[in-house]
Amino acid sequence: MSSSHRDAHPYGRSADDVRRRDQRLRRTRRLRVTQLVVFSALAIALVLVGVYAFGEFRRPAEDPGEIAVGASPTAEDSALVCPQEGDTPADPADVTVRVLNGTSRSGLAGSVTEELGERGFATDKPGNTGSASGAVTIVHGPEGYLAAAAVAAQFRAGDVTPELKLDEKAEGTTVEVLLGDGYRELAAAKKAAAALKEPVAIPEGC
Structure with missing residues (x-):
């Protein structure tokens, strides 16, 4: 019996053809397994990115120039x-x-900034905030209490009493004024000027 006849496959294929077919099948299976692993990793990564993005989306965004105001500590x-x-x-x-x-x-903010400039204050660029909790909130640093008192005198109009808040990270005599819905107008210039000559209230704990 010839060698070619001995190697012939029962269905008419040679042993070499069968081996090549088996090798192709194994390569195909390995490729599919590799693709499955890669696609699974990509799917997990996309889910994680989506969860992170959703969390960032739900986090409150600050307005330009916004500052957070907390309870004012005592001295x-x-x-x-x-x-x-x-x-x-x-x-x-x-x-x-x-x-x-x-x-x-x-x-x-722009119009009030202009008015304060006319009353002798140095002014910085106005902005917006989402942290205004009352009609007028005045935020000052540890060294800025007397500066805040001078600014507060400008806003005591009608039934509005400005609230002073301490920001320990603020420096010097720079003061930030947060205007809320209850704000209507500045105090009369003469009334505010007279208040600048009166002794300030001593903060709790001093």
Whole structure:
């Protein structure tokens, strides 16, 4: 019997053909397994990216120029520099004010900034905020209490009493004013000027 006849496959294929076919099948299976692993890894990565993106989307975004305002610490548990008995508010020329609009009234921060500039305050670029919790909130640093008192005097109009908040990270005598929906107008210039000559209230704990 010839060699070619001995190697012939029962169905008419040679042994070499069968081996090549088996090798192709094994390569195909390995390729499919590799593809399955790669696609599974990509799917897991996409799910993780989606979860992260959803979390970022739900995180509240800050407005331009927004600052977060927390409860104001007392002098006992903060770095607040306490005023002395008889101290009066700072001279407006020594105070830098930045006004932030927390209302839907377009241009409000800009117009108030202009008015404060006319009253002698140094002014910074106005902006917006989502942290206005009252009609007028005045945020100052540990060394800025007298500066904040000078600014507060400008906003005591009608039944509005500005709220002072301490930001321990703020430096110097720069003050930020957050305007809320209850804000209507500045105090009369003469009334505000007279208030600058009166002693400031001593903060709790001083």
